[in-house]
Amino acid sequence: MLAAMSPPATSPPPPKPAGESSARTRGDACPGSLRLHAADDGALARVRLPGGVLGAGQADALGELANRLGDGDIHLTSRGNAQLRALPAGCGDELAQLLGSAGLLPSARHERVRNVVASPLSGLDGSGRPDVGPWLAGLDRLLCASERAARLSGRFLFALDDGRGDVDALGADVTLLARPGGGALLRIGAAAEAVRVSGAQAARAALVAAETFLEHARGSGSWRVSELDEDTRQALFAGVVRELGAAGLDAAPVEGPARPAExxxxxxxVVNGSTLSVGVPLGRITAAQWTLLAHTARQHGDGTLRLTPWRGVVLPGVVQEGLLDALGEAGLIxxxxxxWTGVGACIGRPGCAKSLADVQSQAAAALGQVGALPVHWSGCARRCGHPHGDWVDVVATPEGHQVSVVRGGHRNAPVTVPEDPAALSDTVAAARGHQS
Incomplete structure (x- = not known):
């Protein structure tokens, strides 16, 4: 089962289309626990939680930090990480010390590259699929032990999918897909081909792939596989196969499965009678909600929480349905x-200087029937934290809000709605459609 990491064991904008020039004039400024981002509401820290997994004690530590130094809330990201906002200047040393004491900072050099999403229900829902927990623990240890991996961008992403296709659809740079019988397929970016490896070697294969990417991306300014041109991506795949062989890993190129569109x-x-799954409105957990989740995990579950890439929380081992009612009464989904199902938003005003609107308040004001499509409200054209797959895109502009629908990677012509809350709500509802 997925386990909380312990020593020594923004949401970023969407990647550029494959092959698009990625020349950059500055280094990767992706925030972390040690490299804080200066936002309008204070400093922001992004705490990497591989697989979204943390123990109840670690959750307590994050809650304490949010209350002592930040705005009191835990902000979830689209990669299952946690952010602390409104931090004061000069808090870096205290923050690092407390995170380290809680086992949330196993390597200072690697804290921004521990970007790993994993199937949140792996090993929990009785599906019979392989449990990716051993891969998660193994990959995190290998990442933290690799000097080469420390050069990865804070945007580079690993995905560990137990075969259900949930996190495979998130467009990671390196994906491990569990196969029946214990093997794995290694996917590099969106390549049609994959590499078959043994389950025992899967975590090592993922690290080799990431280290090989660094060599092929050298001098290009590319931080992600999707930013490489087509020729380089083909050379990268061949290079990964060679490096796996050179490392003594059994690897065979095969035709990979189609990546899920959604x-x-x-x-x-309640999932499988032994797990609770809840959502977090706009990914922002209040201090009271966070304390309740940690208490529920400790007193009624296996002592862990799993933050999902969809800004939700899974509580393994919780079997009392009455506890779900308590979480709902606390304001969770x-x-x-x-x-609130399918509704997302960036931080907006007043937290972000680039935002043109308080999109979180606007999203709350426009709530209505559950839509057939998710919707994401953005305060500017960066669209931070937007979902994958098909979705309704609402972006604040100086002229009002642009509303469009993204389907199959294509965006329809946007409709601009002036500053009229009722008209905006109606336009968004029509774009989302309604579930039958």
């Missing part, structure tokens, strides 16, 4: 018919 987040509610 992510599949865990359903809300516990069923698919909640009006």
């Amino acid at each position: 992510p599949t987040p865990p359903p809300f509610g 516990t069923s698919a018919d909640s009006p």
